[in-house]
Amino acid sequence: xxTMMNWKWSGGRRMILSLxxxxxxxxxxxxxxxxxxxxxxKLGSPQPSSAVSAALQMLQARGKTLHNFSADLxxxxxxxxxxxxxxxxGKIWYLRQGRATKFDIRFNMLVVDGAIARRHxxxxxxxxxxxxxxxxxxxxxxxxxxxxxxxxxxxxxRLGRGPIPIPIGQRPAMVxxxxxxxxxxxxxxxxxxxxxxxxxxxxxxxxxxxAFAFIELNFWINPVLALPVKIERIxxxxxxxxxxxxxxxxxxxxxxNFHVAAPARGSGWTVDIExxxxxxxxVDAK
Numbered sequence: 001x002x003t004m005m006n007w008k009w010s011g012g013r014r015m016i017l018s019l020x021x022x023x024x025x026x027x028x029x030x031x032x033x034x035x036x037x038x039x040x041x042k043l044g045s046p047q048p049s050s051a052v053s054a055a056l057q058m059l060q061a062r063g064k065t066l067h068n069f070s071a072d073l074x075x076x077x078x079x080x081x082x083x084x085x086x087x088x089x090g091k092i093w094y095l096r097q098g099r100a101t102k103f104d105i106r107f108n109m110l111v112v113d114g115a116i117a118r119r120h121x122x123x124x125x126x127x128x129x130x131x132x133x134x135x136x137x138x139x140x141x142x143x144x145x146x147x148x149x150x151x152x153x154x155x156x157x158r159l160g161r162g163p164i165p166i167p168i169g170q171r172p173a174m175v176x177x178x179x180x181x182x183x184x185x186x187x188x189x190x191x192x193x194x195x196x197x198x199x200x201x202x203x204x205x206x207x208x209x210x211a212f213a214f215i216e217l218n219f220w221i222n223p224v225l226a227l228p229v230k231i232e233r234i235x236x237x238x239x240x241x242x243x244x245x246x247x248x249x250x251x252x253x254x255x256x257n258f259h260v261a262a263p264a265r266g267s268g269w270t271v272d273i274e275x276x277x278x279x280x281x282x283v284d285a286k
Contacts, residue, residue, distance in 0.1 A: 048176055051183040055200050055221065056172035062226035068095045068254045069227070071245040073105065078240050087111040088121065092245070093256045100129045102258040128258045135260050140269045142262055146276040178211075179204040184218075197224055209236075225250065 048056075076087045090107035105125045110118040122137025127147075134143040175181065184201035199220040206212045213235060220230035227250075231243045263269035 048181060049183065052176075052181050052202075053172070055183065055202055056175060056181075058223070058226050059221070060172065065251070066096065066227075067251050068093075069248060069250045070094070070252075070254065070256075071248040074244045074246075075107075076242045076244075080238055084113055088123075090121070090123075093254065093258070095254060095256070095258065101127070102129050103127050104256065104258050124260055126258055126260060133260055140263075141272075142260075142269050143272045144262065145274040149276055175204070177207075179206055197222055199223070199229065212236075222248075 070091065070093045072090075073092045074087055074089050076085055078085050087110070088107045089109040089111065090105065092106075093104045095102045103126070107121040107123040108119075109116065110121045118138055124133065124135045126133040126135070130148055131144050131146050134141075136142075182203045182205075184203050186198050186201065200223055202219040202221060204217040204219075206215070209215060214233050215236055216232075216234040218230075218232040219228045221227065222229045225248060227245075227248065229245050229248070233241045235241070262271055262273065
């Protein structure tokens with residue numbers, strides 16, 4: 001299994017991987033139906049509520065129509081030991097062409113406890129269809145790992161075949177087998193205007209707490225867009241990380257370059273490039 005566990009992924013970047021995993025639920029493996037969701041019960045998990053089944057099926061159905069999207073992105077990590085809050089502000093681009101998936105997450109500002117620490121963060125995390133690239137312009141670090149050979153398509157978000165250390169699949173039955181899934185009722189204040197759109201709050205708790213680096217995932221899904229607009233990840237040490245998407249644009253004409261060239265030698269950058277290992281070439285890329 002190809003993973004990024006040998007890389008030093010910070011809490012914020014782990015949240016990004018969680019966000020991208022959530023997108024895998026609406027990826028090209030679509031077509032879930034009630035029969036498939038009910039199959040989770042036969043695999044050893046309780047029968048889900050009708051609300052949970054509807055939410056998971058909605059995300060799967062969205063995969064048939066979602067080709068690309070872009071959005072503003074804020075990722076906040078609350079360090080409990082120091083009570084410090086780091087907020088990375090930027091943008092995400094996502095593109096699916098057939099079975100090939102590409103994404104670019106670009107941060108242009110870092111805010112620490114409400115004060116701007118770096119106005120031009122210059123940090124990209126990219127998957128260009130072949131390579132996963134972590135380019136940090138502020139630290140002058142460029143890391144690049146090949147996930148698939150040149151003649152295969154590869155979904156970096158699929159179970160056990162990508163950089164995301166979350167061993168669950170795209171199908172609702174698999175999600176239900178790995179997680180306790182609940183719909184959390186909306187808590188609207190007694191006073192004040194009602195929200196224009198009531199988000200679906202989906203909570204996932206691992207059935208095997210030892211199998212994951214987190215103890216809980218929360219997703220707030222916009223039912224109109226059928227996309228998550230807020231994600232909260234709580235790590236095993238209690239550290240909460242929240243990602244919020246806004247100004248979402250879906251299936252619009254996208255001209256975005258999902259590749260960043262490696263810095264030239266002698267430029268002062270630390271460059272780490274890891275081609276596909278021979279032992280990894282047998283990975284099923286479909």
